[in-house]
Amino acid sequence: MKRLLGLAFCLLGVFLMLFGSLTSFELYAKERQRKININMAGFILDVYNGAPSSKILYPEYSTLILKTQDGKVITTENLLKVFDESMYSSDLYKDKRGNEIYVYVKKPTLGEYLYFFLENPLSFGVLVSGALMLFVGLFLLFTAEVKAVTSRKEIDDGFINGLKALRLTLSTSRIIPEESLDQAKRILDDILKKYGGKV
Numbered sequence: 001m002k003r004l005l006g007l008a009f010c011l012l013g014v015f016l017m018l019f020g021s022l023t024s025f026e027l028y029a030k031e032r033q034r035k036i037n038i039n040m041a042g043f044i045l046d047v048y049n050g051a052p053s054s055k056i057l058y059p060e061y062s063t064l065i066l067k068t069q070d071g072k073v074i075t076t077e078n079l080l081k082v083f084d085e086s087m088y089s090s091d092l093y094k095d096k097r098g099n100e101i102y103v104y105v106k107k108p109t110l111g112e113y114l115y116f117f118l119e120n121p122l123s124f125g126v127l128v129s130g131a132l133m134l135f136v137g138l139f140l141l142f143t144a145e146v147k148a149v150t151s152r153k154e155i156d157d158g159f160i161n162g163l164k165a166l167r168l169t170l171s172t173s174r175i176i177p178e179e180s181l182d183q184a185k186r187i188l189d190d191i192l193k194k195y196g197g198k199v
Contacts, residue, residue, distance in 0.1 A: 009137025016130025
């Protein structure tokens with residue numbers, strides 16, 4: 001029973017960990033996409049209002065550059081600071097009139113994903129509960145295995161002691177034949193009663 005319960009906890013724990021991982025990553029991706037969308041909207045509004053540069057709310061997530069056909073360049077202000085292009089994925093769009101827009105979006109990293117967990121600890125609760133369920137299941141499986149090994153050792157010791165007594169009784173059968181035979185039958189009956197279904 002303990003083994004079956006441990007297996008059920010392990011399976012439920014693995015399921016919850018997988019479900020929690022997918023859920024927490026989806027929350028992370030939605031939040032990241034929301035910040036990038038806010039940056040894009042802020043840039044578009046600043047360009048529409050005629051600003052020479054755009055101050056976006058989340059500069060660590062994206063950078064935009066607009067080159068108009070008449071040579072005017074409008075960028076986000078974070079481009080003017082230190083900018084490592086290898087940390088960004090980029091794309092370029094040109095229209096028929098010669099306007100160009102460059103979009104740089106920061107590549108997701110494991111550190112950023114873990115930092116999201118620190119900011120939003122409830123977002124990975126299912127993942128943590130799944131890990132706890134898995135550990136409980138493994139503990140139950142381990143304790144069930146230890147108990148099975150211990151009970152098997154006790155059965156083996158009792159069985160071996162019974163066989164030793166039977167051997168001793170059979171070896172004395174020459175001296176006291178009738179009593180030895182009755183004693184041997186009793187020992188065999190005891191062994192069969194005690195271990196009949198277990199050995």
